[in-house]
Amino acid sequence: MSIRSESLLNINPNKQDKRFSGNVKDKPISEYYSRLVFNDESIKKYLMKEAYEGLRNAIENGQKIDLKTADFVAVGMRNWAIDHGATHYTHWFQPLTGRTAEKHDSFFKLDRHGNPIEAFSGKELIKQETDGSSFPSGGLRETHRARGYTIWDPSSPAFIMEAKHGKTLCIPAIFISYEGDSLDLKTPLLKSIHAVEKAALEVEKYFDPEVKRIVPNLGWEQEYFVVDEALYNARPDLLLCGRTLFGNASARGQQLDDHYFAQIPERVVDFMHDFENDCLTLGIPITTRHNEVAPNQFECAPNFETANIAADHNQLLMSIIDLVAKRHNLRAIIHEKPFAGINGSGKHNNWSLATTAGKNLLSPGPNPSENLSFLTFFINVIAAINNHAGLLRASISNAGNDYRLGANEAPPAIISVFTGDHLSNVLKSFMNDENFDGTNKGILDLNLEKIANIQRDDTERNRTSPFPFTDNRFEFRAVGSSVNVSNPMTVLNTIVADQLVIFKNRVEEERKNTEDLEKAIKTVLRQVLKESNDVIFNGNNYSPDWVIEAEKRGLPNIKSTPEAYDEYLTQETIDLFERNHVFNRNELQARYNVAVEEYCAKIDIEARLVEEISKAHIIPACVQHQNKLIDNVKGLVNIGLKDEAEVQKDSIREISQRLKNLNQYLGELRKSRLEAEAEDEMRARGVAFANTVKPLFDKIRAEADALELIVDDRNWPLPKYRELLFLH
Numbered sequence: 001m002s003i004r005s006e007s008l009l010n011i012n013p014n015k016q017d018k019r020f021s022g023n024v025k026d027k028p029i030s031e032y033y034s035r036l037v038f039n040d041e042s043i044k045k046y047l048m049k050e051a052y053e054g055l056r057n058a059i060e061n062g063q064k065i066d067l068k069t070a071d072f073v074a075v076g077m078r079n080w081a082i083d084h085g086a087t088h089y090t091h092w093f094q095p096l097t098g099r100t101a102e103k104h105d106s107f108f109k110l111d112r113h114g115n116p117i118e119a120f121s122g123k124e125l126i127k128q129e130t131d132g133s134s135f136p137s138g139g140l141r142e143t144h145r146a147r148g149y150t151i152w153d154p155s156s157p158a159f160i161m162e163a164k165h166g167k168t169l170c171i172p173a174i175f176i177s178y179e180g181d182s183l184d185l186k187t188p189l190l191k192s193i194h195a196v197e198k199a200a201l202e203v204e205k206y207f208d209p210e211v212k213r214i215v216p217n218l219g220w221e222q223e224y225f226v227v228d229e230a231l232y233n234a235r236p237d238l239l240l241c242g243r244t245l246f247g248n249a250s251a252r253g254q255q256l257d258d259h260y261f262a263q264i265p266e267r268v269v270d271f272m273h274d275f276e277n278d279c280l281t282l283g284i285p286i287t288t289r290h291n292e293v294a295p296n297q298f299e300c301a302p303n304f305e306t307a308n309i310a311a312d313h314n315q316l317l318m319s320i321i322d323l324v325a326k327r328h329n330l331r332a333i334i335h336e337k338p339f340a341g342i343n344g345s346g347k348h349n350n351w352s353l354a355t356t357a358g359k360n361l362l363s364p365g366p367n368p369s370e371n372l373s374f375l376t377f378f379i380n381v382i383a384a385i386n387n388h389a390g391l392l393r394a395s396i397s398n399a400g401n402d403y404r405l406g407a408n409e410a411p412p413a414i415i416s417v418f419t420g421d422h423l424s425n426v427l428k429s430f431m432n433d434e435n436f437d438g439t440n441k442g443i444l445d446l447n448l449e450k451i452a453n454i455q456r457d458d459t460e461r462n463r464t465s466p467f468p469f470t471d472n473r474f475e476f477r478a479v480g481s482s483v484n485v486s487n488p489m490t491v492l493n494t495i496v497a498d499q500l501v502i503f504k505n506r507v508e509e510e511r512k513n514t515e516d517l518e519k520a521i522k523t524v525l526r527q528v529l530k531e532s533n534d535v536i537f538n539g540n541n542y543s544p545d546w547v548i549e550a551e552k553r554g555l556p557n558i559k560s561t562p563e564a565y566d567e568y569l570t571q572e573t574i575d576l577f578e579r580n581h582v583f584n585r586n587e588l589q590a591r592y593n594v595a596v597e598e599y600c601a602k603i604d605i606e607a608r609l610v611e612e613i614s615k616a617h618i619i620p621a622c623v624q625h626q627n628k629l630i631d632n633v634k635g636l637v638n639i640g641l642k643d644e645a646e647v648q649k650d651s652i653r654e655i656s657q658r659l660k661n662l663n664q665y666l667g668e669l670r671k672s673r674l675e676a677e678a679e680d681e682m683r684a685r686g687v688a689f690a691n692t693v694k695p696l697f698d699k700i701r702a703e704a705d706a707l708e709l710i711v712d713d714r715n716w717p718l719p720k721y722r723e724l725l726f727l728h
Helices: 005-010 040-046 049-059 065-081 122-126 188-203 230-234 237-243 266-281 307-327 370-386 389-395 398-403 421-431 486-510 517-535 545-553 562-570 569-580 587-638 642-675 681-708 721-728
Strands: 086-092 104-106 107-108 116-118 128-132 147-152 161-162 166-177 214-228 286-291 297-302 330-334 346-355 468-472 473-476
Touching: 040 065, 040 116, 049 065, 049 486, 065 086, 065 122, 065 166, 065 569, 086 128, 122 128, 166 188, 188 214, 188 307, 188 346, 188 370, 214 230, 214 307, 214 486, 214 721, 230 237, 230 330, 230 721, 237 587, 266 286, 266 297, 266 307, 266 330, 286 569, 297 389, 307 330, 307 486, 346 486, 346 642, 370 389, 370 421, 370 486, 370 517, 370 721, 389 486, 389 562, 398 562, 398 587, 486 517, 486 569, 562 569, 562 587, 562 681, 587 642, 587 681, 642 681
Parallel strands: 086 166
Antiparallel strands: 086 104, 107 116, 128 147, 147 166, 161 166, 214 297, 214 330, 214 346, 286 297, 346 473, 468 473
């Protein structure tokens, strides 16, 4: 029995682990939501009033927590965690790997008399020392200088992770070096949030002098594939690099458009129920699930949250999806392009700015033409994107996203903004200082009995745009499915903060010429809009004509990840991050180094796997099938059916020629890989992997995929696309 046949026996497994979701079955979500989070309700219950107010002041107003308050919080947090069965605690942080990390310490201690106790101090809550030597630092510290610190982030609530035999209190934290340099993705995100909050607050005071605080909000949409675990384990490429390096397209893929929003397969919806329940108990407000366009592709999405907590929750969700899928004998694939010829997976980042009083600064309102606050923030975000399109492209660049961008409904690598026709007309009239009734009159009356009339939204949805405006937010659609959202959000927050500071300075200069504040704001806004208009494109971003048009407009078309990463080291980028106090020059250089090293490592792994799978799996299967054909030809000739053997001979010739081509390309691949690995200069190594190693994957795959159509299906060593994508 083949590996693929054996895997079919696992389609309806019974050994699912219900330890998490079983205790919330049939209960309303409101009864168990955030049950394992040290949330405001728990803080009130376990902390004295003084400590509670000190913690809330830190969360809401940014005040530093003193050691006395930390001691009280630590005692309350420990008691809460122990009451929920936790025995250990950890600082949960996000190093430059893009994943999460943790080191567990026990509450158990011995007092000075040797008596066992459970203890947790404010000092331990605030700081946990870790060995930073094996985390990527990009040169920020020497190997023998290994000390690093994880420091509690009070703005993101602690939570408890359950395992089969224990529970651990997880305390969100930043990760810094001994010298204080950022070694993680959370620290710069927090700095960028502070920068955009401060800049937006100063601008919004033009319109609302009483405004107290502004926060960036984020709602991500997570796309992923699900496949049977046995099939997954039989694919070395999926197992080790998250995508299929070989595989002939299934006769049926997504061309019928019948998977999108279709009924979710029963086995998958059972898995979804379990991972959603786990997410909800951990305070992740997940609300949406559906089939995506590609077969076996799905999406989930939560309510909007503040950007820092949303980023933490997305990292946590990806871990939970992986863990729960395994309990169902499934594997979740969160790679940008796991299968060729069908849609890849993204992570659409819906971003907005809002006051703590609930006003969305990007909400057009009933008449956006008259909403000067909206126009101010709307136009300045567009300007920020126009001024830093290359940097935004760098923020979403990685090895996986290079396979996805511009293919099968993914947005192209050219960063542009979609505003929609209605808001485009609003901007045009504003630019020309023309009277324009911007009230949305888009009532849809279908003239059907019982069917209500509805109000059209201000904007259409543009799936081809990397940065469309939708209703009351910008949707950064180009972000890849596997990444930590902190990095693109750090860039977006920073460029918007910088643009708002520039705008305010220009308004103040203009006010020297007029006492009319509104007139000064409109004058500068028209200037900013004129300077940024080239980045607005409301057409089809997939069209080849757009590439030509974008070049005429001077928009960057950065096609590969190593080329995109150059944007991190331009003087303009360094100045941008330094004046907004998000990164210093050394931190940017370090992130560049880490990013290029990761890119090279991933392409190197893929190259080695291409060679290994070709030589150890595909070629032996082809030779075996060819030998059977040769024996068949000999048998036919022996009984006088020489002419009847021509079909088999044609197959033998094709297999021989394709194996010859395959072996030639494999030789070129090995040579190119070794030459790329030998490059001393980091950028040259990245360019070599991108331009000389990676292109050979397609040549090798073309030969192997053609052979897949010839070799006896029973002997083909890898699960095929029809099995991976259509067996639920």
